[in-house]
Amino acid sequence: MPVPPREKQRLPRPLRNPARDVFTSDAFCPRCDYNLKGLSPGSPCPECGAPIVTSARATAQDESITAAPRMYLVLLAVGLGLMTLAGLIAAVLLFQHRPSSINWVVLAGMLAAGLWVAGSFIVTAPAPHAVVRRTTRRIERRLARSMIVFSQACWVWLPIGVGLAAEEDRRAMTLAATFGQPFKRTDLASMLASSAWAAAMVGLLGWLLLAYLLADLAQWASDSGLAERFRIVGLAIPVATPIALLGWAFHDRFGLFSLIVLGAAAVAGAAVVISTGLLLFSLGQLTNLTIWAVHNKASGDQFARRRERREKTYERQMNDRLDPTPSAPIPESDRFTQPDTPPATNIADTPMVIPASEHFVPRSGSPRPYDLDREPRA
Numbered sequence: 001m002p003v004p005p006r007e008k009q010r011l012p013r014p015l016r017n018p019a020r021d022v023f024t025s026d027a028f029c030p031r032c033d034y035n036l037k038g039l040s041p042g043s044p045c046p047e048c049g050a051p052i053v054t055s056a057r058a059t060a061q062d063e064s065i066t067a068a069p070r071m072y073l074v075l076l077a078v079g080l081g082l083m084t085l086a087g088l089i090a091a092v093l094l095f096q097h098r099p100s101s102i103n104w105v106v107l108a109g110m111l112a113a114g115l116w117v118a119g120s121f122i123v124t125a126p127a128p129h130a131v132v133r134r135t136t137r138r139i140e141r142r143l144a145r146s147m148i149v150f151s152q153a154c155w156v157w158l159p160i161g162v163g164l165a166a167e168e169d170r171r172a173m174t175l176a177a178t179f180g181q182p183f184k185r186t187d188l189a190s191m192l193a194s195s196a197w198a199a200a201m202v203g204l205l206g207w208l209l210l211a212y213l214l215a216d217l218a219q220w221a222s223d224s225g226l227a228e229r230f231r232i233v234g235l236a237i238p239v240a241t242p243i244a245l246l247g248w249a250f251h252d253r254f255g256l257f258s259l260i261v262l263g264a265a266a267v268a269g270a271a272v273v274i275s276t277g278l279l280l281f282s283l284g285q286l287t288n289l290t291i292w293a294v295h296n297k298a299s300g301d302q303f304a305r306r307r308e309r310r311e312k313t314y315e316r317q318m319n320d321r322l323d324p325t326p327s328a329p330i331p332e333s334d335r336f337t338q339p340d341t342p343p344a345t346n347i348a349d350t351p352m353v354i355p356a357s358e359h360f361v362p363r364s365g366s367p368r369p370y371d372l373d374r375e376p377r378a
Contacts, residue, residue: 065221065289068127070297073290076217079122080287086115087280094276109159120152120210127220144209151206154199161196165189197245204238211235214286221289229282236275244268 027036034047065073089112093105124145168189176183211234218227247265251258 065217065293066296068293068297070294072125072127073294073297075122075125077287077290077294079119080283080290082115082119083123084280084283084287086112086119087276087283089115091276091280103163106159106163109162110156113155113159116155117149117153121149123217124148124210124213127217144213148206148210148213151202152210154202154206157199158196158203161192161199165192165196168192201242204241208234208238211237214282218282218286218289221286221293223285223289226282226285226289229278233275233279233282236271237279240268240271240275244272 022040023036023038025037028034029036029045029047032045032048034045036045039046089108093108093112126141126145168186172186172189173183175181211230215227215230215234218224218230244265247261247268251262251265254261
């Protein structure tokens with residue numbers, strides 16, 4: 001009899017060398033935190049019976065995203081939705097070359113950065129993979145999450161620093177116009193602008209780690225194409241953004257090569273725009289996959305509950321037929337189908353119900369079961 005695909009995912013992998021593949025250090029079950037030291041990978045956990053998988057990355061061969069708890073999937077969908085919304089706000093702000101007021105740009109940038117940080121914090125939560133959580137791997141995962149959240153939190157300082165630097169420049173321009181002096185940027189404005197762009201560079205480096213984590217989530221959702229797009233975007237944005245900014249700012253200092261530098265900056269800027277659009281599309285697609293997993297998990301749980309109620313009802317009915325003693329009433333929560341009349345304990349005690357037209361009638365009598373003497377009147 002073939003094994004169903006859902007059950008095939010739960011089967012442990014066969015051991016290549018059972019004598020050698022043994023946990024020699026502390027390793028914990030992902031479901032019940034049972035210490036698996038001295039046990040072999042591929043065997044079930046002695047505490048909860050979950051299969052022990054030791055792959056470094058959860059793939060479709062190990063499990064699917066639908067096997068995760070529903071609450072985790074809901075939080076993951078919320079985090080991805082926040083990141084998508086933050087990306088849309090940031091994309092709109094990129095096209096604001098000379099806004100009428102810097103205040104709303106700063107507020108919108110702070111809102112986008114806050115949503116992005118909140119989404120990054122939710123998305124980087126440990127996923128309930130069917131992977132043994134070794135002590136070193138747990139520490140590495142915790143350290144990677146801390147680095148990602150800290151680096152993405154630096155995006156909050158970018159609009160604040162740029163806004164404060166713009167206000168300082170405006171104040172310096174007002175003073176210079178009042179006293180008839182040439183405008184000169186103050187050291188405070190330069191320091192604020194430099195710190196803001198330095199925070200942006202830190203955020204770009206952290207985005208490289210975050211993109212590969214999103215690629216792992218896409219691979220967990222059995223979408224290798226989406227995972228590859230996240231890897232490409234994660235490498236393109238941190239590389240192309242500094243080239244575009246530096247080339248646009250310092251192209252006039254290269255003399256004869258200024259046009260080449262400006263062209264490279266334009267190509268890098270186009271790569272940033274395309275990568276940003278691809279990132280927003282990929283985030284929306286991953287969010288849609290997560291929402292589908294939530295609905296699939298809910299329908300699967302409902303189907304499992306209905307099947308359990310049917311099995312309980314069928315078992316009670318079988319017990320009532322085999323055991324003549326009356327059983328306890330079926331609870332309303334477990335009741336699926338309740339017969340109108342209780343089944344008889346013995347087939348001999350069941351009265352035979354015969355229609356009136358089929359009763360034995362003596363030959364001398366006139367049965368007239370269907371009143372055939374009366375002919376219909378014309």
